[in-house]
Amino acid sequence: xxxxxxxxxxxxxxxxxxxxxxxxxxxxxxxxxxxxxxxxxxxxxxxxxxxxxxxxxxxxxxxxxxxxxxxxxxxxxxxxxxxxxxxxxxxxxxxxxxxxxxxxxxxxxxxxxxxxxxxxxxxxxxxxxxxxxxxxxxxxxxxxxxxxxxxxxxxxxxxxxxxxxxxxxxxxxxxxxxxxxxxxxxxxxxxxxxxxxxxxxxxxxxxxxxxxxxxxxxxxxxxxxxxxxxxxxxxxxxxxxxxxxxxxxxxxxxxxxxxxxxxxxxxxxxxxxxxxxxxxxxxxxxxxxxxxxxxxxxxxxxxxxxxxxxxxxxxxxxxxxxxxxxxxxxxxxxxxxxxxxxxxxxxxxxxxxxxxxxxxxxxxxxxxxxxxxxxxxxxxxxxxxxxxxxxxxxxxxxxxxxxxxxxxxxxxxxxxxxxxxxxxxxxxxxxxxxxxxxxxxxxxxxxxxxxxxxxxxxxxxxxxxxxxxxxxxxxxxxxxxxxxxxxxxxxxxxxxxx
Amino acid sequence: xxxxxxxxxxxxxxxxxxxxxxxxxxxxxxxxxxxxxxxxxxxxxxxxxxxxxxxxxxxxxxxxxxxxxxxxxxxxxxxxxxxxxxxxxxxxxxxxxxxxxxxxxxxxxxxxxxxxxxxxxxxxxxxxx
Numbered sequence: 282x283x284x285x286x287x288x289x290x291x292x293x294x295x296x297x298x299x300x301x302x303x304x305x306x307x308x309x310x311x312x313x314x315x316x317x318x319x320x321x322x323x324x325x326x327x328x329x330x331x332x333x334x335x336x337x338x339x340x341x342x343x344x345x346x347x348x349x350x351x352x353x354x355x356x357x358x359x360x361x362x363x364x365x366x367x368x369x370x371x372x373x374x375x376x377x378x379x380x381x382x383x384x385x386x387x388x389x390x391x392x393x394x395x396x397x398x399x400x401x402x403x404x405x406x407x408x409x410x411x412x413x414x415x416x417x418x419x420x421x422x423x424x425x426x427x428x429x430x431x432x433x434x435x436x437x438x439x440x441x442x443x444x445x446x447x448x449x450x451x452x453x454x455x456x457x458x459x460x461x462x463x464x465x466x467x468x469x470x471x472x473x474x475x476x477x478x479x480x481x482x483x484x485x486x487x488x489x490x491x492x493x494x495x496x497x498x499x500x501x502x503x504x505x506x507x508x509x510x511x512x513x514x515x516x517x518x519x520x521x522x523x524x525x526x527x528x529x530x531x532x533x534x535x536x537x538x539x540x541x542x543x544x545x546x547x548x549x550x551x552x553x554x555x556x557x558x559x560x561x562x563x564x565x566x567x568x569x570x571x572x573x574x575x576x577x578x579x580x581x582x583x584x585x586x587x588x589x590x591x592x593x594x595x596x597x598x599x600x601x602x603x604x605x606x607x608x609x610x611x612x613x614x615x616x617x618x619x620x621x622x623x624x625x626x627x628x629x630x631x632x633x634x635x636x637x638x639x640x641x642x643x644x645x646x647x648x649x650x651x652x653x654x655x656x657x658x659x660x661x662x663x664x665x666x667x668x669x670x671x672x673x674x675x676x677x678x679x680x681x682x683x684x685x686x687x688x689x690x691x692x693x694x695x696x697x698x699x700x701x702x703x704x705x706x707x708x709x710x711x712x713x714x715x716x717x718x719x720x721x722x723x724x725x726x727x728x729x730x731x732x733x734x735x736x737x738x739x740x741x742x743x744x745x746x747x748x749x750x751x752x753x754x755x756x757x758x759x760x761x762x763x764x765x766x767x768x769x770x771x772x773x774x775x776x777x778x779x
Numbered sequence: 780x781x782x783x784x785x786x787x788x789x790x791x792x793x794x795x796x797x798x799x800x801x802x803x804x805x806x807x808x809x810x811x812x813x814x815x816x817x818x819x820x821x822x823x824x825x826x827x828x829x830x831x832x833x834x835x836x837x838x839x840x841x842x843x844x845x846x847x848x849x850x851x852x853x854x855x856x857x858x859x860x861x862x863x864x865x866x867x868x869x870x871x872x873x874x875x876x877x878x879x880x881x882x883x884x885x886x887x888x889x890x891x892x893x894x895x896x897x898x899x900x901x902x903x904x905x906x907x908x
Contacts, residue, residue: 415867415870418871418874419870419874422874422877422878426877426878426881429881429882429885430881430884433881433884433885433888438905440885440888440889440892441889441901441905443885444813444882444885444886444889447878447881447882447885448807448816448820451820451823451824451878452804452807452820452823454874455823455824455827458827458871459827459830462827462830462831462834462864465834465864466834
């Protein structure tokens, strides 16, 4: 059983997705418990796997018993073990928290919704565990296709924004595929570890440089790196609540993981930073992404769209940290993948909980919510403090690593952008808190929504929300352990000195 | 000059895939009709499939099955067409078909709501909201 963990994490949700879509024809009320079972097992096995990887070192799994360079292999080290654990656990928490909103927003499609939910998790976990470049492409498209469908389930503008996301997402996937093709021409292999050993003599070849650039371009489109972010705010902002809070925290973070995997494992640090010298220009682009995301967020009148632009800015943090090319920057980037997934989930769950009662997230609808929904708003404050980077929460620690990495690399523009975005985030969130704390609730009844019905959300939404927001502080307090046991081995092995 | 001719004619498969790719991107950017954009996207994906298929091919190669080698005993890799890129493209074709399917379903949903598939008209309808 122990050595089957990597494959179980991927195949269990896949199996349950088929069972759920079949059950939906017979008995709709069984769909949710079955999805919980599938997600729960996957989350449990991923935690076990992380424990195994942290104690005994990287785990390899051969599908069908084929030896590594020929067959498709799964390979899990602490970097992807950590991201798998956070992805499956957060998907599980989000599943529990959004049960009521799924019934409210897509009442007759729960079966389809939950099977797509599971398939999306299959895609993400598959991207994370795989050790094969082409397998990664296929699972990337599985995750993307299910997210187009989940977003398209919404009302109003959702189908149009899903279609725009599909156009750009397909372009991104195709660029990645083209990059893999160039790598295959040059090396004749698709296994990540094998390609990494075959590449060093070919570093001067222009085909390898093009392969790297195509892969980067494809992954950057999928992660909404600043000039390529146009699809993100519409797609995530118009998605159904449960889909938005599933896709927004996880998809972009997994794409950053793919980027870091490409940089560290496949095209080594030597190639990226010494031969191509792409570090400084990419850090400049990331600084621009951080500043632009913050400025666009200031202009938004809708809470969820504001959160979407904050994601664009956070992607800049992680890209910048990864491209700084030193130990602290890379540590900060990996730690921020972990932390930002939790913070973003916390804020999106709060937004979902507010939307469940108010049916709208425009700023004026938030007036007086502190009195009506005290627990939700308290969790919102916890998430906001973490995004701003206030010490006991986890957001502070990753930002600390990023800033010290920026100083060590002499990239003062990046440090300035980080501080600027922290200040803008403080303005953004204190504006929301001011409106909802001091605003007069009675005036908002005139807007026509059922003001009397606005009260605290049900316990099934609040308990997961409280767990996530305490998680922000707990992860913050255990940062030292995470960095020393999980992140440093990877960063040191890749060739960054301590 | 002759270098250029060799570069164009000798590697014509790469030129063809790039031309197809540009046609696809042009359609995705310039066309206003959503279905035409989708067709552009499909041309774009097909160009990459053709690229992969062409890199696996060679002139006068045979299929990689043992029985076809004379006398059954010698396996000469130089004579065989590499089947792996072709097999990979079977998967990529499945991906592109399912992407097209999801996109058509979304286009259908948009058409039912807006009664048009012209992007500018849809944006006009969405603006007052």
